[in-house]
Amino acid sequence: MDTKISTDFYKSNVLGQRSGLFVLFFTEMWERFSFYGMRVLLIQFLTAAVIAGDPLKSGWAWTAEEAGALYGTYAMMLYLTPIFGGIIADKYIGSRMAVIIGAIIMTIGHAAMAFDTTVMFFIGLACLVIGTGFFKPNMPSILGEMYKDLPEKKDGAYTIFYMGVNAGAFFGMMLCGYVAETQGWHWGFGLAGIFMLLGTLQFAFAKPLMGNLGIISKDKDVVAAKAAEDKDKRNPFTNLDYILITIVGVIGFLYAFNDPLSKNGIIDLFSSLDTSFLRGQYIMIIIALIIFIYMLVSRILRYDKVVRDRMFAVVLLAFFLIFFFMSFEQGATSLVLVARDYIDRTLEGSALLTFNIVNGLLTIVPLAIISWVLIKLAVTTWSKIALSNVILITCFLIIWGAALWMLSEEFSKDASEITVSWFSTLNSFFIIALASTVSKLWESKYNPSAAFKYGFGLVLVAIGFLVLGLGSMGISEGVKISMAFLVITYLFHTLGELFISPVGLSYVSKLVPGRMLAFMFGIWYLAIAIAQKLAAVLGGQVETIQKEYSLSHFFFLFTAIPLAAGILVMLLNPIIKKLMHGIK
Incomplete structure (x- = not known):
């Protein structure tokens, strides 16, 4: 791809980083807002009861097993289609066009799900899978290209970008979830679509700032070099x-x-x-x-011994990644149903007031900080991408309006039931709050090896389920679990994620030779796809296990699985280190 960037791109900076980074930040933020806003509703909608005379709040009344099977296939495909999307972008259309095409297809998908028909619902899911395939692998690709000549700032850029991902997930689950649970499912699906559309337009109209980033070069020397690389016939x-x-x-x-x-x-x-x-x-x-x-x-x-051993190390890490995501991704399936059916979400009096104040701060403070970043970006780039900035400002006016409306509704109530989707926002909040602290561990003398990072991550997830298992022990019919147990569970799960997720792909890039990188990244995403399907299938058994045994049995099962995997990967540390041949 052509790495020539407009002069304005180099001159315009926001918070010490290239202003184009924040175009990507907001594009990714709105895409994640839409994606997680829809995802947090999916299992709830499929399993919600049919309410006579109220189609807006009626679900499909599927069992947890039926809903888990569909969600599992959807989640699995979300990690398989990016393999093809990345190849198409690299060879034919470029990263920028792939992002725009993916965003448009996802916008159509969200719009389809806003209609209350079965056919449109499945068309919407299909569009989201295809669109994600184009979008997901190519945003990081553009970011990497943007900082190709400035490697010392790349880590900071990726950190800021990662915060955009989690900010979008946080607000998407909070606001789409609230709108859907109070006004009707398809209003929530529709709100996700609005921000996907505006995010697409904001990115497309930022073209003058982005130069030739993400565009396939037609320069003869670049084309010839790429062709020579593609003709590498080794193995x-x-x-x-x-x-x-x-x-x-x-x-x-x-x-x-x-x-x-x-x-x-x-x-x-x-x-x-x-x-x-x-x-x-x-x-x-x-x-x-x-x-x-x-x-x-x-x-x-x-391959020769060293390369062969390092790739086997990647395969081992990918194997244990399956156990992590199989457990962690219960947050999208079984834990949603647990929050809805088994957690005491009712608050009143001083407890409600305290919750509303905390929730108000959780909403307003990060929104104010991100709005400040928007103002900095607009001031710096207005002369170059005014229309893109106008769309961004429109997005924020809508989101501020939705947030203030939500908070005013809750503060006006004497008693309230916390929405199911609110608990799902805890993961994003804890990531934003704890990511920098955990990352400092990697820079200290206590930086653990890859096997121990995976082991600690799996054990932390196991502890999270142990907390819920203990909280649900001995509860009788009609008695619900304190929400404190679920909050603590999400805290431990997030800590586990911070030990595993950010470092996984880093090890792939360090251990695998360039000519096998695409193949091994494909293996990595395949492992996550398998884990997503397993998570949904096993999560769909929550109702069955609860009826035949108890709810605590379900949680203790998910305590045992990651705990055993965590102990095993730590025991394999000497072997994995040997296979890495000195790669840290």
């Missing part, structure tokens, strides 16, 4: 590799769609393979997994 994929990848891909996609279809009684593509102890679709997945492991190992074994 090429064989015809057998392509055949095995195709087989695994076909089985995987058929399973992903068969799972929700079969659990909703529509069709089961693998029913002829069912046995008395295992469903046909799971037999096919086991076969696909064996084929995939054979293909992956045979591919890695073609």
